[in-house]
Amino acid sequence: MNYLLHICIMLAIYGMLASSANLLIGYSGLLTMAHAAFYGLGAYVYALLSLHFNWPFWATLPCAVAAGALVGWLFGLAALRFRNETFVLATIGFQMIVYVVLYNWTGLTRGPYGISGIPHPAVFGCRIETVPQFFLFAAVMFLIVLGISVLLCRSSFALSLKALRDNEAAAQTLGIPPRRQYIRAMIVGSALAAIPGVCFAGYVTYIDPTSFTLQESIFIASILLVGGSGNIKGPLCGVLFMLILPEVMRFVGLPDAIAANMREIIYGLLLIVLMYFRPRGLAGEYAVK
Amino acid sequence: MNLFLQLLGNGIVQGALALCLAASFGFVYRSMRIFHIAMGGQFVFSCYAFYFFAVRLGWNPGCAAAAALVLSVLFGGLIELAVYRPFFRKGSSSGVTMIASLGVMIVVENLTALCFGNEVKTVSNQLEPSVVLGGLRFTRIQLIQLFGGIALFSGVGLLIRHVRCFKAIWAMGEQPELIPVLGLPQGLLRLTVMALSAVMVAVPAVLISWDIGMDPHVGMHYLLLASVAVFAGGTDRYAAWGLGAMALAVLQSLAVWKFSARWTDLVTFGVLVAILLLRPQGLLGTRKRLEEE
Numbered sequence: 001m002n003y004l005l006h007i008c009i010m011l012a013i014y015g016m017l018a019s020s021a022n023l024l025i026g027y028s029g030l031l032t033m034a035h036a037a038f039y040g041l042g043a044y045v046y047a048l049l050s051l052h053f054n055w056p057f058w059a060t061l062p063c064a065v066a067a068g069a070l071v072g073w074l075f076g077l078a079a080l081r082f083r084n085e086t087f088v089l090a091t092i093g094f095q096m097i098v099y100v101v102l103y104n105w106t107g108l109t110r111g112p113y114g115i116s117g118i119p120h121p122a123v124f125g126c127r128i129e130t131v132p133q134f135f136l137f138a139a140v141m142f143l144i145v146l147g148i149s150v151l152l153c154r155s156s157f158a159l160s161l162k163a164l165r166d167n168e169a170a171a172q173t174l175g176i177p178p179r180r181q182y183i184r185a186m187i188v189g190s191a192l193a194a195i196p197g198v199c200f201a202g203y204v205t206y207i208d209p210t211s212f213t214l215q216e217s218i219f220i221a222s223i224l225l226v227g228g229s230g231n232i233k234g235p236l237c238g239v240l241f242m243l244i245l246p247e248v249m250r251f252v253g254l255p256d257a258i259a260a261n262m263r264e265i266i267y268g269l270l271l272i273v274l275m276y277f278r279p280r281g282l283a284g285e286y287a288v289k
Numbered sequence: 290m291n292l293f294l295q296l297l298g299n300g301i302v303q304g305a306l307a308l309c310l311a312a313s314f315g316f317v318y319r320s321m322r323i324f325h326i327a328m329g330g331q332f333v334f335s336c337y338a339f340y341f342f343a344v345r346l347g348w349n350p351g352c353a354a355a356a357a358l359v360l361s362v363l364f365g366g367l368i369e370l371a372v373y374r375p376f377f378r379k380g381s382s383s384g385v386t387m388i389a390s391l392g393v394m395i396v397v398e399n400l401t402a403l404c405f406g407n408e409v410k411t412v413s414n415q416l417e418p419s420v421v422l423g424g425l426r427f428t429r430i431q432l433i434q435l436f437g438g439i440a441l442f443s444g445v446g447l448l449i450r451h452v453r454c455f456k457a458i459w460a461m462g463e464q465p466e467l468i469p470v471l472g473l474p475q476g477l478l479r480l481t482v483m484a485l486s487a488v489m490v491a492v493p494a495v496l497i498s499w500d501i502g503m504d505p506h507v508g509m510h511y512l513l514l515a516s517v518a519v520f521a522g523g524t525d526r527y528a529a530w531g532l533g534a535m536a537l538a539v540l541q542s543l544a545v546w547k548f549s550a551r552w553t554d555l556v557t558f559g560v561l562v563a564i565l566l567l568r569p570q571g572l573l574g575t576r577k578r579l580e581e582e
């Protein structure tokens with residue numbers, strides 16, 4: 001039972017990540033490869049504040065969100081001068097810089113040793129320690145993030161992002177300022193990405209930089225490319241597919257050493273095939289340009 | 290001071306290989322307008338092809354390197370015919386092709402890991418003979434890397450300037466739609482670009498794996514180095530790729546002197562961010578009008 005609940009918790013965490021990345025990739029058309037950096041930022045802010053300053057969950061969560069928003073804003077100011085491949089390369093650069101800092105700033109992050117003994121979150125005086133409790137907590141957090149995403153996606157803000165994504169020059173003639181709207185999207189997307197980071201750190205109670213690598217960012221982007229983006233159901237479909245597939249492969253009887261590589265090979269082939277036959281992904285609205 | 294000079298020398302040796310890697314990425318990016326992520330997979334493929342011939346089959350390193358080079362060229366052709374060409378014919382966007390290229394790299398990396406394992410493999414366990422040049426010590430393989438890398442990069446530069454086929458490849462990047470109009474064989478030119486790119490990635494791959502070994506996930510590091518070099522130098526000039534690659538490699542090496550080897554990636558991407566912010570067209574690039582982009 002705990003195994004199934006653990007999978008559901010991971011689905012919730014990646015559901016939040018995919019929903020936040022959807023605002024950038026799906027609605028804004030900005031293929032970011034730096035989402036794991038914001039995810040990691042949330043996790044480290046929670047770990048450091050709760051471990052060293054004994055801050056409660058409800059105080060650390062806004063701090064993590066604010067840190068995500070602030071770094072997202074600063075990053076957006078620089079990276080959003082570019083589009084297409086140059087933007088992708090800028091996001092990769094940012095992701096690598098964050099990873100190197102997390103890995104090497106041992107005085108703050110303990111580098112490759114990671115931070116252990118992170119306290120479980122406590123909500124209304126109740127400490128969330130068991131897997132079923134955490135399942136409920138993750139589900140609530142997921143619904144909150146999903147709710148925010150749904151509200152955003154139905155707003156005029158999302159419509160303006162879609163207009164910019166489809167034809168930036170035409171959208172500008174309608175009075176939509178691209179830079180301002182993209183930076184807003186970056187701020188909101190980064191802030192929302194910090195929330196699953198907090199949940200992850202509180203759940204596993206140990207974090208190290210290897211959870212927030214470029215490969216993780218590529219995986220998050222792949223969720224949206226496979227499932228689809230630009231609507232609500234695409235990212236969720238991607239999360240279900242990408243996270244359930246390895247679990248299904250466990251029951252096929254492949255040895256663990258091979259299963260991880262086989263899963264990656266399937267993801268890679270799927271990316272090629274989907275991009276050719278269905279660039280919008282399984283259930284998405286937006287095809288990458 | 291001696292340490293500084295030695296690290297500077299090591300940086301130039303690494304830069305010689307980075308020249309070829311940058312050219313490998315740059316050719317495909319400029320001539321075919323593909324952000325060639327699969328280059329990381331080609332790098333891994335070349336490393337392991339060399340390892341297979343040199344260690345598993347016990348061939349001498351020269352023959353193994355030649356065989357790896359041939360296989361790498363064939364593999365480059367296969368990527369073009371099986372992946373890039375269908376997307377090109379379909380008129381897919383550059384983003385879609387880039388993601389397919391990412392898929393190729395993921396598949397190659399993991400197939401390699403399945404066949405050879407995830408652990409580091411080495412080709413040679415012997416101590417390399419070394420020579421002292423002007424007070425700096427270089428191993429034999431470092432000298433091969435230095436002169437081989439510079440000779441290959443310069444040779445290809447000369448071909449681009451003087452040989453018609455290579456001039457056409459360069460021109461393809463400017464206005465690809467004119468290539469069939471001029472009666473030039475577009476498919477063949479694309480294959481030539483991929484073959485050239487494969488040679489430019491296979492040579493450093495073989496020399497690096499011979500020197501320090503390999504693992505299946507090493508490709509991303511060299512792909513990033515090559516792509517940053519091209520963008521930092523300027524995407525539209527061959528010499529600019531070389532400048533970007535050499536500057537990056539030397540800066541990485543000097544970071545080891547001033548800070549520590551752990552911060553070299555920060556230097557790479559710090560340089561990228563700084564150049565993108567201060568000189569988006571690259572060090573030697575020329576600014577384009579909006580309608581040209």
